[in-house]
Amino acid sequence: MENNSYGSVIEKNSKDTAEVLQVAICAAKDAAKNRGMSKASVIESIISEIEEIVRDEMSRDLDPEGVSLEIQYFLSYVDANVLLGVISERKAEEIMHHYTES
Numbered sequence: 001m002e003n004n005s006y007g008s009v010i011e012k013n014s015k016d017t018a019e020v021l022q023v024a025i026c027a028a029k030d031a032a033k034n035r036g037m038s039k040a041s042v043i044e045s046i047i048s049e050i051e052e053i054v055r056d057e058m059s060r061d062l063d064p065e066g067v068s069l070e071i072q073y074f075l076s077y078v079d080a081n082v083l084l085g086v087i088s089e090r091k092a093e094e095i096m097h098h099y100t101e102s
Contacts, residue, residue: 013066017058023069024054024076031080046083050076074099 014020028050032043054076058067078095081087087095 011068011070013063013068015062015066017055020058020067020069020072021051021054023072024050027073027076028080031077031084031086035081035084035086037084042084046080049083050079053079 025047028047029043032038032046037043054072075096078087078092082089082092
């Protein structure tokens with residue numbers, strides 16, 4: 001990615017854990033920024049949690065085409081908002097359900 005914004009991510013799939021992590025970290029940073037969070041220790045904690053989630057997902061059998069970077073950004077952004085305490089896990093599930101239905 002050219003910079004730390006989602007706008008630079010091309011719509012593609014990836015099997016590269018480092019690339020998927022980069023997108024997930026970008027989403028976590030964007031979520032923190034959009035919520036006015038600037039405390040480095042909180043942001044690093046959220047990034048650490050997001051990295052753990054992504055590494056766990058990447059260790060499982062992937063779709064032969066890999067992970068959609070666009071969807072990974074979305075999922076990590078929602079997860080980061082849960083970790084920030086902005087939305088509940090239940091609300092995150094509702095958002096994800098709505099997303100998959102549309």
